[in-house]
Amino acid sequence: MTAPLLLWFRDDLRLADNAALNAATDAGAPVIPVFVLDEQPGLRPLGGAARWWLHGSLAALDENLRRCGSRLTLRRGSVEAVLPALAADSGARAVLWNRAYEPATRARDDKVASALHRNGIATQSFAGNALVEPDAMRTGAGGSFKVFGAFWKALRKPYRPGPPLPAPERMPDPKRWPASDRLEEWALRPGEPDWARGFAKWRPGEGGGIDRLARFIEHALPGYAINRNRPDLPGSSRLSPHLRFGEISPAQAWRAVEDAVARDAASDSDGEAFLRELGWREFCRHLLFHFPDLLSRPWRQEFERFPWRSDRPGLRAWQRGRTGYPIVDAGMRELWATGWMHNRVRMIVASFLTKHLLIDWRAGEAWFWDTLIDADPANNAANWQWVAGCGADAAPFFRIFNPVLQGERFDPEGEYVKRWVPELARLPAPDIHRPWNYDRLRPAGVILGKTYPEPIVDHAAARRRALEAYARVKG
DNA sequence: TGAAATGTTGGGGCG
DNA sequence: ACGCCCCAACATTTC
Numbered sequence: 001m002t003a004p005l006l007l008w009f010r011d012d013l014r015l016a017d018n019a020a021l022n023a024a025t026d027a028g029a030p031v032i033p034v035f036v037l038d039e040q041p042g043l044r045p046l047g048g049a050a051r052w053w054l055h056g057s058l059a060a061l062d063e064n065l066r067r068c069g070s071r072l073t074l075r076r077g078s079v080e081a082v083l084p085a086l087a088a089d090s091g092a093r094a095v096l097w098n099r100a101y102e103p104a105t106r107a108r109d110d111k112v113a114s115a116l117h118r119n120g121i122a123t124q125s126f127a128g129n130a131l132v133e134p135d136a137m138r139t140g141a142g143g144s145f146k147v148f149g150a151f152w153k154a155l156r157k158p159y160r161p162g163p164p165l166p167a168p169e170r171m172p173d174p175k176r177w178p179a180s181d182r183l184e185e186w187a188l189r190p191g192e193p194d195w196a197r198g199f200a201k202w203r204p205g206e207g208g209g210i211d212r213l214a215r216f217i218e219h220a221l222p223g224y225a226i227n228r229n230r231p232d233l234p235g236s237s238r239l240s241p242h243l244r245f246g247e248i249s250p251a252q253a254w255r256a257v258e259d260a261v262a263r264d265a266a267s268d269s270d271g272e273a274f275l276r277e278l279g280w281r282e283f284c285r286h287l288l289f290h291f292p293d294l295l296s297r298p299w300r301q302e303f304e305r306f307p308w309r310s311d312r313p314g315l316r317a318w319q320r321g322r323t324g325y326p327i328v329d330a331g332m333r334e335l336w337a338t339g340w341m342h343n344r345v346r347m348i349v350a351s352f353l354t355k356h357l358l359i360d361w362r363a364g365e366a367w368f369w370d371t372l373i374d375a376d377p378a379n380n381a382a383n384w385q386w387v388a389g390c391g392a393d394a395a396p397f398f399r400i401f402n403p404v405l406q407g408e409r410f411d412p413e414g415e416y417v418k419r420w421v422p423e424l425a426r427l428p429a430p431d432i433h434r435p436w437n438y439d440r441l442r443p444a445g446v447i448l449g450k451t452y453p454e455p456i457v458d459h460a461a462a463r464r465r466a467l468e469a470y471a472r473v474k475g
Numbered sequence: 476t477g478a479a480a481t482g483t484t485g486g487g488g489c490g
Numbered sequence: 491a492c493g494c495c496c497c498a499a500c501a502t503t504t505c
Contacts (some may be wrong), residue, residue: 477505478504478505479503479504479505480502480503480504480505481501481502481503481504482500482501482502482503483499483500483501483502484498484499484500484501485497485498485499485500486496486497486498486499487495487496487497488494488495488496489493489494489495489496490492490493490494490495
């Protein structure tokens, strides 16, 4: 009989529109789907919230595979060792996967391929979790894009997603299934205390992603260009964790939105606004590909000498949502409770950490990495650097968000703050965004420094301090 | 994918 | 009627 193929799942935990899976099932040989939890040193371990998501996503993938007469084999350890062993054990002749573009993962994957080849196992990889592979997109001069505008121009118009690959109905199964870890053994989800109780509304997995995409297009795509900035409204797609783990592909999202615009279910500008967000996601991946140190070093080199402050109490107040600035605290508490934060608010809290507190963006990046269910190496690092002013096409350093104005503008009724900072719920808008009007506080049951913190920094003073610090980098 | 400072304009109050 | 001031509203520039 034909030797089986190993289908190595990574950030592509879906059956539809999956190039490697499609090739494997087309080959007519038995297919053994496998996921390896690789916790070797050198690879950044997933954060807590992402591990929570991964558990659900793997469970969903296994369930979907079983509907096709297949199943997911789970293994833990160094992929370099695990896959050759599994191939030998199952008599597989080849391993197929979809490519990733993070430098550390690519280096690891090269080693995996070599290890397999040494053992006489063939490998084949396919375009992965991106719209366009980073090395396939160059400027006219052959370099990499440094500003989003030019990148987007080069991507938007020529880009034509290929036809979606169908999910298989049946998958050819091997005579004998290899042994698999039990997902629960991996303890990807917390025991007690269960800090993930508030994550319950999420539905990890391909089915959840497809539903989310459909609901987004129906309910939030009309008006998206405006409403995506409103954390008080259900105006964003919330597709980020599904895209992060490849439960849907960016091309699927792109096509679905283009189709919606084509049938007039959404305006052109709303559709463009969403595609642009996919474009930023793409830009981040390409940046990391071309600048492998993006996770740890400032993209703009002059920021190596930026005078970041060390401020443990400040960092902790920010992490816990106790800065005394309601829109910041609401965001940080939403993050902690749900594993997700609205994108507008991500910018506000990131600006606050790096500019009002002058804390190194890497501390914020690390916190997001641990607490976000959608934590993605490229997006996280590139966007933190963008806000901090040291990234590609970054906001100029003097673009310092005023948390009060941002709150008034994007949460005009204070509904978002009320939801996440309930101790301020009785303050009327717009005062809720600047809770230091003592005439209003008392009737609303707010005692600054007691029921809600005093602002840990004065906005005007912090702004001046940030401008001074940045002036030193500039000069 | 800002905010604050500074500049300009024009209406209204007033001597 | 006129000049003057004030200041809101808007535009521009500066950080």
